[in-house]
Amino acid sequence: MEQHLLIKPHSYYDSVTLMRIxxxxxxxxxxxxxxxxxxxxxxxALLAGVGLLADEASAAQPDDLIVAIQAQDAAALQAALxxxxxxxxxxxxxxxxxxxxxxxxxxxxxxRQLPDADLAIISVPGPFxxxxxxxxxxxxLHVMLFSDNVALEDEIxxxxxxxxxxxxxxxxxxxTAMLGGAGLCFANxxxxxxxxxxxxxxxGAQEVSTLIxxxxxxxxxxxxxxxxxxxxxxxxxxxxxxxxxxxRDDETETILLISKPPHPDxxxxxxxxxxxxxxxxxxxxxxxxGDAPAGVELATNLRDAAALAVGQAAMPQDDTALGEVxxxxxxxxxxxxxxxxxxxxxxTLCDEARLELAQMGLTEQAELIDYGDDQYTVGRPHPxxxxxxxxxxxxEAAADPSTAALLLDVVLGHGAHPDPAAALAPAxxxxxxxxxxxxxxxxxxxxxxxxxxxxxxxxxxxxxESNLEAAGLAGLILKAxxxxx
Amino acid sequence: MIAEPRILNIGTSLFAxxxxxxxxxxxxxxxxxxxxxxxxxxxxxxxxERPDVEQANRQAIERLLQARPVLVGMGIAGEIxxxxxxxxxxxxxxxxxxxxxxxxxxxxxxGGLIYEGLxxxxxxxxxxAASGAIRFVPCHERAAxxxxxxxxxxxxxxxxxxxxxxxxxxxxxxxxGLGKVLRYGAYAPDVIEKLKWIAERFYPAxxxxxxxxxxxxxxxxxxxxxxxxxECHNRNRAGTSLFIRAITPHLLAGSxxxxxxxxxxxxxxxxxxFFLNLSMPAMKCSLDAxxxxxxxxxxxxxxxxxxxxGIRVSGTGDRWFTAPAQTIRGLFFPGFTEADANPDIGxxxxxxxxxxxxxxxxxxxxxxxFVGGTAADALRYTLSMYELTLAENPAFTLPALNFRGAPTxxxxxxxxxxxxxxxxxxGIAHREPGIGMVGAGLVHPPxxxxxxxxxxxxxxxxx
Numbered sequence: 052m053e054q055h056l057l058i059k060p061h062s063y064y065d066s067v068t069l070m071r072i073x074x075x076x077x078x079x080x081x082x083x084x085x086x087x088x089x090x091x092x093x094x095x096a097l098l099a100g101v102g103l104l105a106d107e108a109s110a111a112q113p114d115d116l117i118v119a120i121q122a123q124d125a126a127a128l129q130a131a132l133x134x135x136x137x138x139x140x141x142x143x144x145x146x147x148x149x150x151x152x153x154x155x156x157x158x159x160x161x162x163r164q165l166p167d168a169d170l171a172i173i174s175v176p177g178p179f180x181x182x183x184x185x186x187x188x189x190x191x192l193h194v195m196l197f198s199d200n201v202a203l204e205d206e207i208x209x210x211x212x213x214x215x216x217x218x219x220x221x222x223x224x225x226x227t228a229m230l231g232g233a234g235l236c237f238a239n240x241x242x243x244x245x246x247x248x249x250x251x252x253x254x255g256a257q258e259v260s261t262l263i264x265x266x267x268x269x270x271x272x273x274x275x276x277x278x279x280x281x282x283x284x285x286x287x288x289x290x291x292x293x294x295x296x297x298x299r300d301d302e303t304e305t306i307l308l309i310s311k312p313p314h315p316d317x318x319x320x321x322x323x324x325x326x327x328x329x330x331x332x333x334x335x336x337x338x339x340x341g342d343a344p345a346g347v348e349l350a351t352n353l354r355d356a357a358a359l360a361v362g363q364a365a366m367p368q369d370d371t372a373l374g375e376v377x378x379x380x381x382x383x384x385x386x387x388x389x390x391x392x393x394x395x396x397x398x399t400l401c402d403e404a405r406l407e408l409a410q411m412g413l414t415e416q417a418e419l420i421d422y423g424d425d426q427y428t429v430g431r432p433h434p435x436x437x438x439x440x441x442x443x444x445x446x447e448a449a450a451d452p453s454t455a456a457l458l459l460d461v462v463l464g465h466g467a468h469p470d471p472a473a474a475l476a477p478a479x480x481x482x483x484x485x486x487x488x489x490x491x492x493x494x495x496x497x498x499x500x501x502x503x504x505x506x507x508x509x510x511x512x513x514x515x516e517s518n519l520e521a522a523g524l525a526g527l528i529l530k531a532x533x534x535x536x
Numbered sequence: 537m538i539a540e541p542r543i544l545n546i547g548t549s550l551f552a553x554x555x556x557x558x559x560x561x562x563x564x565x566x567x568x569x570x571x572x573x574x575x576x577x578x579x580x581x582x583x584x585e586r587p588d589v590e591q592a593n594r595q596a597i598e599r600l601l602q603a604r605p606v607l608v609g610m611g612i613a614g615e616i617x618x619x620x621x622x623x624x625x626x627x628x629x630x631x632x633x634x635x636x637x638x639x640x641x642x643x644x645x646x647g648g649l650i651y652e653g654l655x656x657x658x659x660x661x662x663x664x665a666a667s668g669a670i671r672f673v674p675c676h677e678r679a680a681x682x683x684x685x686x687x688x689x690x691x692x693x694x695x696x697x698x699x700x701x702x703x704x705x706x707x708x709x710x711x712x713g714l715g716k717v718l719r720y721g722a723y724a725p726d727v728i729e730k731l732k733w734i735a736e737r738f739y740p741a742x743x744x745x746x747x748x749x750x751x752x753x754x755x756x757x758x759x760x761x762x763x764x765x766x767e768c769h770n771r772n773r774a775g776t777s778l779f780i781r782a783i784t785p786h787l788l789a790g791s792x793x794x795x796x797x798x799x800x801x802x803x804x805x806x807x808x809x810f811f812l813n814l815s816m817p818a819m820k821c822s823l824d825a826x827x828x829x830x831x832x833x834x835x836x837x838x839x840x841x842x843x844x845x846g847i848r849v850s851g852t853g854d855r856w857f858t859a860p861a862q863t864i865r866g867l868f869f870p871g872f873t874e875a876d877a878n879p880d881i882g883x884x885x886x887x888x889x890x891x892x893x894x895x896x897x898x899x900x901x902x903x904x905x906f907v908g909g910t911a912a913d914a915l916r917y918t919l920s921m922y923e924l925t926l927a928e929n930p931a932f933t934l935p936a937l938n939f940r941g942a943p944t945x946x947x948x949x950x951x952x953x954x955x956x957x958x959x960x961x962x963g964i965a966h967r968e969p970g971i972g973m974v975g976a977g978l979v980h981p982p983x984x985x986x987x988x989x990x991x992x993x994x995x996x997x998x999x
Binding site for chain 1: 538539540541542543544545546547548549550551554555557558560561563564565566567568569570572573574575578581582585916919920922923950953954955956
């Protein structure tokens with residue numbers, strides 16, 4: 052066994068790039084372990100955990116790159132080190148395709164190269180995010196702040212500055228937006244149209260926009276706000292800014308708001324703003340029990356929000372047809388199976404499913420986890436990009452005799468995994484229990500939804516038409532099983 | 537509403553790739569954690585992103601860019617440099633005492649004391665230097681600059697460069713040429729003899745010529761030299777040639793005898809670095825005009841004494857921020873290796889501080905091989921310097937970059953933020969006294985200097 056540790060001082064790479072490199076190197080023949088990380092305390096703890104933390108690595112600084120490789124023999128080690136160099140230099144090259152001009156390191160320098168830039172996407176680690184966002188806003192750029200772990204008071208400061216400057220500060224923790232037809236961060240390729248969305252939830256916006264597309268409508272803009280925007284402390288600053296912007300947008304005829312239930316005062320303010328926008332107003336605050344002012348329609352779930360937005364009536368669940376499917380699937384449940392296990396990558400999709408199952412009286416039997424939650428993403432990419440953790444948990448759940456059925460979401464679009472069905476299929480085909488999958492996306496997405504669905508079905512999954520339907524179907528399977536007991 | 541967003545992507549390149557795949561206009565920023573990921577530095581950077589800092593920097597950079605350095609004359613150091621006494625020895629870099637000095641600086645001090653007649657031998661000079669009777673003062677604190685050891689003693693002739701915009705002056709000795717020279721720490725009798733010739737014969741003739749000329753516009757000479765393949769720090773061949781052209785009629789028309797004039801020409805034309813001792817005070821008087829502006833984060837001094845590298849910043853006045861001097865990456869003369877090299881030394885980094893030298897390396901393809909790398913590397917060095925600087929100098933332009941202005945005015949904040957350090961073109965001195973130059977290469981200042989300065993700037997901001 053050969054072990055090697057390489058420290059490259061002052062060589063920062065983002066965690067997604069490094070995770071990709073670690074995976075590529077680990078997959079090489081003869082490589083037992085490969086960890087390519089920045090020298091943060093957290094990463095050093097990870098290295099110690101896998102027995103690869105040597106003294107040199109302990110002394111590394113947060114902007115030092117640590118390459119730790121364990122290989123079966125010297126040749127494999129050499130090959131792995133060479134591969135690390137190649138992939139690192141390639142990831143440098145992509146950021147510098149313009150020849151002699153080096154990639155800018157700061158917003159100030161970037162603005163010299165692209166002086167008419169109008170938007171900044173910021174996905175740097177949380178503690179550094181505020182400063183970048185401040186610089187961007189002060190330079191007159193709208194901000195899409197993907198970073199999480201930004202303090203609430205900093206969010207308020209940034210959003211107040213944005214408001215005062217007539218700019219958007221989408222986020223922190225904002226994963227989805229679409230402006231002028233460009234999908235930002237995680238976004239699906241949907242038809243252009245007249246429905247403008249302001250959403251405190253990333254996957255909520257993805258679900259509604261893809262369903263709008265499927266129901267024949269189109270989307271003008273999607274403005275994300277980040278999950279805390281409707282907290283009383285922030286007071287819906289960006290949701291209100293988004294409504295104002297869409298009210299002035301000629302392309303937009305309908306304004307649709309998506310969120311978890313806001314604080315009543317914030318809800319009142321936001322809905323009031325929506326009513327006064329002069330456009331058709333629609334809101335989906337998942338789990339919200341309050342009223343809407345006259346002239347504003349409320350949808351109780353994401354599917355109905357999409358349907359109402361395109362002018363269709365909210366659809367009652369077609370329980371008869373689904374019921375038949377459920378009865379057939381219930382037969383696959385093992386004798387000991389009593390629990391439904393949901394493994395989500397979309398937080399709002401998970402919430403919506405939880406609400407639906409609660410309405411069916413199945414709260415006790417359903418254990419739904421959002422693996423996109425902060426506690427699962429420390430030191431690793433989002434589960435929409437990287438299926439490692441979910442695959443592990445999926446196999447674990449399937450091996451648990453108490454598991455009756457499984458429920459999964461698969462989110463497509465820009466920024467997501469290039470071929471989720473291929474990543475999931477081997478695991479799915481081994482699972483005995485019924486697996487209900489929902490694929491959030493369109494055929495225009497890089498992953499092509501129909502092809503993904505076909506692959507998943509071929510691997511034995513049942514694919515639902517909406518997240519709501521997936522949850523409903525999973526619930527019905529459980530109920531069908533209980534009825535036969 | 538945004539019709540077609542033009543996007544900067546700061547962070548993971550994945551999002552830039554996704555946007556590029558959609559055909560959107562996106563520029564990826566190769567972001568690095570500011571301050572190397574140190575939260576205290578990141579907080580300091582955030583505290584210094586303020587309008588009053590920007591305002592102070594605008595004022596500082598305006599003074600730097602408006603400076604008009606003109607060579608107006610020459611004089612004797614002890615008579616014209618403020619605060620100079622018979623027992624004062626000016627030296628390069630931040631303050632340092634005898635027991636801390638490196639070999640070449642000690643050698644130059646020994647040579648300087650012998651030159652002044654204060655000591656007769658190396659032993660005498662060493663004892664005197666250690667006795668406490670000699671006052672060691674940085675050149676930079678007396679409006680002067682000195683290459684390598686930078687030793688200036690009272691009876692040495694110095695150039696007087698005046699910044700016609702602000703009226704302040706800067707001083708530098710006459711460059712002695714290559715080989716065994718005082719500035720590289722050599723002090724053998726022939727070194728002293730050459731210094732005597734400079735003082736007794738060369739100085740009166742050249743001083744008269746400069747005065748007859750009515751002053752030589754150094755800004756114009758530097759601008760032309762930059763177009764002729766110099767960067768005015770490690771390559772001064774064009775600048776020296778231009779100087780000869782400008783001074784010739786005045787030297788010939790003066791009262792010096794024919795033999796002195798002939799030897800003066802031979803001396804100047806035999807020394808490609810003659811112009812360095814003019815480009816340095818030109819930058820010094822330009823930067824001094826931008827010094828001492830409260831809140832400004834402009835770097836006004838970068839200098840090394842062979843032991844430590846030190847910087848000064850406009851907004852923190854005369855405080856030095858120092859760290860151990862670095863070893864230089866470069867090429868060595870035959871017979872010498874890196875083991876012979878003294879750590880970085882000299883005030884000549886004033887050229888980089890003023891926006892020429894290493895910052896204009898893209899202009900000087902001829903020296904690129906000497907300092908390692910290709911012409912494309914040299915351009916990349918220069919391009920990366922724009923990340924650190926507050927302005928582009930319209931007076932100093934770069935033909936290879938379509939006459940873009942030289943990156944000018946290093947901002948402490950940008951250095952700490954980007955982790956990019958200024959690039960300095962420099963000579964390498966032997967680590968032992970008395971030997972001289974052994975090579976040339978590239979060096980960076982230690983990043984600690986900039987980090988300390990940044991924290992001090994935040995302190996100064998507090999009421």
